[in-house]
Amino acid sequence: MRKIFTSICLLLSLTLFGQFPVYTVETVPSPKDFAKGTASPTEVRNGYVSNPDGLLNQQGVEFINAQLDTLEITTGVQMAVVAVYSIGDVPASSFAVDLFNYWGIGDAEKNTGLLLLWVPSQRYVQITTGTGMEKYLTDADCGYILDEFLIPHFKDSCYSAGIIKAIWAVESYLDDPETRVELLTSFEKKTEPEWVWWLCWYITAMMIALIWLCYRSFVSVKRNEGESNDKAVERVQSLIGWMTFFTVLFPALYFLRKWAKGKETAIRKMPFNCENCGHEMQLLNESEEDQYLNAIQQAEEKVGSYDHDVWHCPQCQATKIYSYRLNTDYDRCAACGAVTMKLTSDTVLERATRYSSGRGCKLYTCANCGHITKSIYIIPKIVESSGSSGSGGSRSGGGSSSWGGGHSSGGGAGRSY
Ligand SMILES: [Zn+2]
Ligand SMILES: [Zn+2]
Structure with a gap:
């Protein structure tokens, strides 16, 4: 009898649990995806609540959405509410952080995102804050909001009411005029990480260039066995060309270049048999x-x-x-064959306008035989530089159709009920 009862219980719980899928971070339907038409059509039209198991009723979801839309418009804070029956054995707190970052809730620069995750199978609810949000809503604040405003309603099985009360409590924390101004105006751009990134790149690239040039110098700046002086000098000169290029970026190479130049002269004067x-x-x-x-x-x-x-x-x-x-500067003269031909005059025959191209004439004169070569060339039409078209810098406001790309490093609090 006892055995039968246990099996019935097991069967019952299996069917009950079997109704709901076990979600992973990747499979929780994003309410923003629905806006793009990729989520299930049973999902309510909105951008903030993921309720795939129907744990919250329709009116509740609509009301929560309206509240969160207002929250984003008035404070710039993007908050998501996720109600999924089961996430398996994964702790809800770490699941929330992973989901937060997977979706990228909140403004990417300010990181003022929020996520409220409710997992009935674990009887657990969690508020996770974006890294920029921790300043306004500490972990203790999150815990207090859950304890005082959400849990009492959850204990009465009034889930939507609990969530709405929690949202209102969050709003009250941000209700300070100074906080609102701070949240809505863009923070000063944190240029340092980018700057450090470029510096790292610079140092890495220069180290590679330096090592390569030093190695090449060691291998190449000499006259090889049986090599003629002019061929050796040519090789060294091409290496010096690279050094000149990199010296602009990495002035310390000046000394290597100077050394190579000295070697070049020495190789040129090196006796041979x-x-x-x-x-x-x-x-x-x-x-x-x-x-x-x-x-x-x-x-x-x-x-x-x-x-x-x-x-x-x-x-x-x-x-x-x-x-x-x-x-x-000298080219080879077609008449005498000496490399003594140089540009001696460059005159504009017809000026270019905005409507037509112009013509110019270059004269090359040979310093050896006096031969003159004339070269007519085209001057391209004047292109008026188009004024920079004002790009409409749109601030991510309310009712945005995507998550902002925000990040959380695990701030917030969770409660069992
Ligand atoms: Zn001889
Ligand atoms: Zn000539």
Whole structure:
């Protein structure tokens, strides 16, 4: 008999419990989702109450919604009410924090969100506050509100009434004029976390750049076995180019760059052996080298587009010329072949207007042979910079169709009843 009774009880409780799903943070229907048309149509039209198990009656839900809508309009505080029969064995207090953050209740910047979670299977009710809300509504305040205003009604099974009384109590805590002004005006933007974030990025990027450049310098700033001086210098110069780029961002690289520049000069003057006889070659000075340079090379040295190093073997009289680019303003002349061609004039032939493009003419003159090249180019139409269109900065006001992105670090209080 006893056994039968137990089984009946078990069966009864199973059917009873079986009516309601066990919710997880992800499966609690968001009343804001309903506004987007994704939640179940039995859900009441609103934005604040999640009542999927129908634990609160229709009138109660509508009234709570109206109260919470007013609360958000008048104080900017977004409060959600969630009534779910079961969340399994998960403690309601931690479930509330997880749900709070999953939905992102309250303004993302001010974090003035609130969540009232009621879990009848645990006979537990919890108020969770957003991190910005703790200042106005302490954990003790939340406990007091539950004890004084909500629990007495819950004990009489008047759940909607208990929740409404709790909401009114919350409102009374925010009823101070100074508090209202503070809640409704945007807080000063907390720029520090972003600033720290950028600094971390900067330091990380610079450390990587520094390590890479130091490593490359160690590997690369030298003349390799069998490598010619000009090829080694070219390699070092490209590395110096990177150093110059990063020096702007990270001034300490100036010293590495200076060291590399010194090495570059040393590599250029590093003696090597004659290809013919193996005797060490000698670098000729500016006056000695001219007899070994042709007219084009001499012209290039004269304008400074190139520096040609002449190496001479004292034993077999062989010569080796290495050329180094200096002034990059010069181009190669189509007539004489020397890199001695430079822009000498740039005139506007037709001005560009807002309606038509213009034309200009560039003249390049060769310093060696006097050859002139003319280049006509198009000047683009003048585009009027459009005035910045005022972006309507909308403050998240009442009746918003989404949660604000707020965060809670677990403030609030819970009570069993
Ligand atoms: Zn030789
Ligand atoms: Zn020329």
